[in-house]
Amino acid sequence: MNRARHSRALHVWLSVVAVVMLAWTLFPVYYMLLLSFTPTNDLFKPGLYVEHPTIRNYVYTMGQDNPFVRYFWQQIGNSLVIAVWAMVVVAAIAALGSFAMARINFRFRRWVSGLTLFTYVIPSSFLSIPFFRMMADYDLIDSKLAVVLAMVTFASPYALWVLSDYARSLPPEIEEAGAIDGAGILATFFHLYLPLIRPPLIAIGTYAFLYAWNEYLYALLLLTGEPRITLPVAMGNFLTTDNAPWNLLMAVSAVYSIPPVVLYYVFKRYLVSGLVSGAVSGS
Amino acid sequence: MRTTVRGRLLRSRTLHGFLFTAPLLFLFAAFVIYPMTMGVWFALDADAYRALFSDPIFRQTAINTLWYVGVAVNVKLVLALLLSGILDYPFRWIRLLAALFLIPWAIPALPGILSFRWMLNSQWGIFNYLLGVFGLPSVPWLAQYWTALGAVMVFHIWKYLPFWTIIFLAGRRAIPNELYEAAAIDGASSVQNFWHVTFPLLRNLYLICTLLSMVFTLGDFTVPWLMTGGAPGDSTHVLATLAYRYTFTMGRLEWGMATFAVAMPATLVFIGMLLRWVKI
Numbered sequence: 001m002n003r004a005r006h007s008r009a010l011h012v013w014l015s016v017v018a019v020v021m022l023a024w025t026l027f028p029v030y031y032m033l034l035l036s037f038t039p040t041n042d043l044f045k046p047g048l049y050v051e052h053p054t055i056r057n058y059v060y061t062m063g064q065d066n067p068f069v070r071y072f073w074q075q076i077g078n079s080l081v082i083a084v085w086a087m088v089v090v091a092a093i094a095a096l097g098s099f100a101m102a103r104i105n106f107r108f109r110r111w112v113s114g115l116t117l118f119t120y121v122i123p124s125s126f127l128s129i130p131f132f133r134m135m136a137d138y139d140l141i142d143s144k145l146a147v148v149l150a151m152v153t154f155a156s157p158y159a160l161w162v163l164s165d166y167a168r169s170l171p172p173e174i175e176e177a178g179a180i181d182g183a184g185i186l187a188t189f190f191h192l193y194l195p196l197i198r199p200p201l202i203a204i205g206t207y208a209f210l211y212a213w214n215e216y217l218y219a220l221l222l223l224t225g226e227p228r229i230t231l232p233v234a235m236g237n238f239l240t241t242d243n244a245p246w247n248l249l250m251a252v253s254a255v256y257s258i259p260p261v262v263l264y265y266v267f268k269r270y271l272v273s274g275l276v277s278g279a280v281s282g283s
Numbered sequence: 284m285r286t287t288v289r290g291r292l293l294r295s296r297t298l299h300g301f302l303f304t305a306p307l308l309f310l311f312a313a314f315v316i317y318p319m320t321m322g323v324w325f326a327l328d329a330d331a332y333r334a335l336f337s338d339p340i341f342r343q344t345a346i347n348t349l350w351y352v353g354v355a356v357n358v359k360l361v362l363a364l365l366l367s368g369i370l371d372y373p374f375r376w377i378r379l380l381a382a383l384f385l386i387p388w389a390i391p392a393l394p395g396i397l398s399f400r401w402m403l404n405s406q407w408g409i410f411n412y413l414l415g416v417f418g419l420p421s422v423p424w425l426a427q428y429w430t431a432l433g434a435v436m437v438f439h440i441w442k443y444l445p446f447w448t449i450i451f452l453a454g455r456r457a458i459p460n461e462l463y464e465a466a467a468i469d470g471a472s473s474v475q476n477f478w479h480v481t482f483p484l485l486r487n488l489y490l491i492c493t494l495l496s497m498v499f500t501l502g503d504f505t506v507p508w509l510m511t512g513g514a515p516g517d518s519t520h521v522l523a524t525l526a527y528r529y530t531f532t533m534g535r536l537e538w539g540m541a542t543f544a545v546a547m548p549a550t551l552v553f554i555g556m557l558l559r560w561v562k563i
Contacts, residue, residue: 021380031402044407105296116307121498123501123502127314129543133536232391264388
């Protein structure tokens, strides 16, 4: 009896907290969607709902039917190309590296590990200006390669961390099986090791993709010109004019948010466990 | 005989280890060590520091950065620690709550910032509209110092709170249940549980998260740049946005480098502490 009342009080308290949490979390998202369905005539009449909802902003965006979204598909394509390259290269580099870090007891491992952690921790913006100078020296400004290199550099440490952590938990029989078959180290890596690390590899591939998809600073510095910039940079450029069409901007925002949101929820299991084992094992 | 075999094995291990980490080492050498050396080289300019320290905007920026890193990060992490306790309750609807709560983490920073900016618009934003409904005067949120800096901090908390909450939730789940059962036998209340079981066991994780989050936030560019862009009147810059302004708006590359160089000692101390505590 007493216990039941206690749990009812608990539920009431939890519900109150939950409502506050949800209002805080969801309102900015709701407001973004609300604006994206607002016709331009109603844009300057703020309210909590749309009186005359319209999908015109999305139609304009998809049809590139406004000066602000003239290069929409090209810009989203740029974002996609950079993110996919970052994903592939980070997965390859981290898979190779994690094999060495977790399965080979070699002499300079501590050095590699320290350097990796250093790269993970140092704020990437601290390196942005020299990096920009460097890319200018190599004539790589305006090339996607420059952005991909930056993304790969800054996404690799965490990917290596998560993969090595997972790989260390694998049984020692992998190398033994390889040795019995007389397989060389490369064969062991490709045929025995790679299939086993598939789950965290999916997680860190997704992580690298999202890291690059979300990046703003390096894309802003290294790319110029409407057809060559990525979508977030184009969205940031909206703000430089006084008469930015905010409802259109929010439609672009919503479209830009779809891939990450889908990926987060599809791969949540992998992402959260990967992220968390990385973070918790650190303690 | 035996030593040569061992020696050869060790050498081949070193070679293999080196080959498998070679792409990684190349990346770090070319895109971390080299730019950093270059940055230090450019920042070896006493005139740049003289110029920085006599620039009132730089002094204001240093203070803003301390506010941002000190207040936003700590408020966020305390909230994350408390909310992770809410998400730890084993009810089914809590799992739905947790899934929805993760949305700001899943959405890129940019759309969120844009949404906040329009909400805070002094003429057509929803906040001033609601203030008007209640008969209160409207506030020029992004056009005065404290509310503009506050908006940057609030957005930071909105965006990054879910991530750290999940980290602490995992930390809580790693605590063995027997400890709570033992505490329950002693008749501990939930507050006592928190102070005597949960917090001591999460303290290390909490400290590491604080350090990590502080270093990351120290270099944040996107949130302040897109929320205020330094406005009103270059009063709400943080290090990264000021360095951008020096370098690309004013064309003073060495000032931009020096801005980061000023923060390097503190950053290196943080990194040194992390390197000692965290193992890869």
